[in-house]
Amino acid sequence: MTTKTSTLLRITTAIAICFSANAHSPDAAKYHRVELCAAQNASATFSASSTASNIQSTQNPISEILEFKSEIFDETRQIYVSLPDGYSNSEKTYPVLYVLPYQKSIFQTDIQDLRSLQKEDDSIPEMIIIGLGDTNGMADLTPSNTSNYGATSGGADKFLRYIKEEVFPYIDNNYRTKNCRIVKGHSIEGLLFLFALLSQPDMFAAYALSSPYLIYDGGEKFILNSMVSYLDKRPPLKNHLYITVGDEPKLISNIQSFLNTLEAKSPEGLEVKFEIKREHSHKTIKTIILAEGLKSIYTNWKSACADTQ
Numbered sequence: 001m002t003t004k005t006s007t008l009l010r011i012t013t014a015i016a017i018c019f020s021a022n023a024h025s026p027d028a029a030k031y032h033r034v035e036l037c038a039a040q041n042a043s044a045t046f047s048a049s050s051t052a053s054n055i056q057s058t059q060n061p062i063s064e065i066l067e068f069k070s071e072i073f074d075e076t077r078q079i080y081v082s083l084p085d086g087y088s089n090s091e092k093t094y095p096v097l098y099v100l101p102y103q104k105s106i107f108q109t110d111i112q113d114l115r116s117l118q119k120e121d122d123s124i125p126e127m128i129i130i131g132l133g134d135t136n137g138m139a140d141l142t143p144s145n146t147s148n149y150g151a152t153s154g155g156a157d158k159f160l161r162y163i164k165e166e167v168f169p170y171i172d173n174n175y176r177t178k179n180c181r182i183v184k185g186h187s188i189e190g191l192l193f194l195f196a197l198l199s200q201p202d203m204f205a206a207y208a209l210s211s212p213y214l215i216y217d218g219g220e221k222f223i224l225n226s227m228v229s230y231l232d233k234r235p236p237l238k239n240h241l242y243i244t245v246g247d248e249p250k251l252i253s254n255i256q257s258f259l260n261t262l263e264a265k266s267p268e269g270l271e272v273k274f275e276i277k278r279e280h281s282h283k284t285i286k287t288i289i290l291a292e293g294l295k296s297i298y299t300n301w302k303s304a305c306a307d308t309q
Helices: 104-120 137-141 156-174 188-199 222-232 249-265 289-300
Strands: 002-005 010-015 064-070 075-082 094-099 128-132 177-186 206-210 239-245 270-276
Touching (some): 075 104, 156 188, 188 206, 188 222, 206 289, 249 270
Parallel strands (some): 094 128, 206 239
16 A cells, blocks of 8 residues: 655555455344434425335334425425434534435445444444435536536536535424534435535535546546635635545556645645446446545544544
């Protein structure tokens, strides 16, 4: 492992590190029962409704599915919520992990993967997991308009505003959250959250990203060409960025360029760890990002999030 260290920014690069994902399933007896979505003190923006009829079993790890009217999008969107075991019997507060599942089954897999990880690694604390469903495809996830992703691409600013101004207040007002938001994303989702780190670095404390798709716009390279202007305006905030990528030469080259600019600018408070895992492809690297990202956040980063164990 090669480590580059500066006063303000640490970038760690590890090449071809093997990892075997834990495939154990969580104990079904520990799954939460399905609860109604009528959370107390709900904002007027949100209209919660029961989804019990959509749940196949009380062993389903999703605690709640919230449906609400977004004022920013002027449409109804869904939020999946998974609460830690024992949540209703305690007064503890919890870090919040945000993910973007395009299917309910993807969110269930994230929950199961997190619980398996917590069983094998006691450095990973219990968390509330929030799944932001109903994303509007490439419109929500792309920072700029590009012909590669159609006429509606380039809506990332609006989507991030929806998360920050509508979702965050609702979650923080209705659940016992710590001031520690973590986000996980793969490919085009990873691109979105790199853009969030640059444009709104106070949204999340820590980022676990696999193969962020910096090449989404071909040779236009919006992120690489605009990142210096964003970094010049960045306040001194504590952030941890973990990036991993598989055997993807073109993507690796662009990510290296991104990291080189970060190192040159050395934004205060930002710590970065980067790993290349050549035994993985773009498709398979996403299976390990949750485990590797959280391990990096909770074993390497001395931050408010790390103090929430």
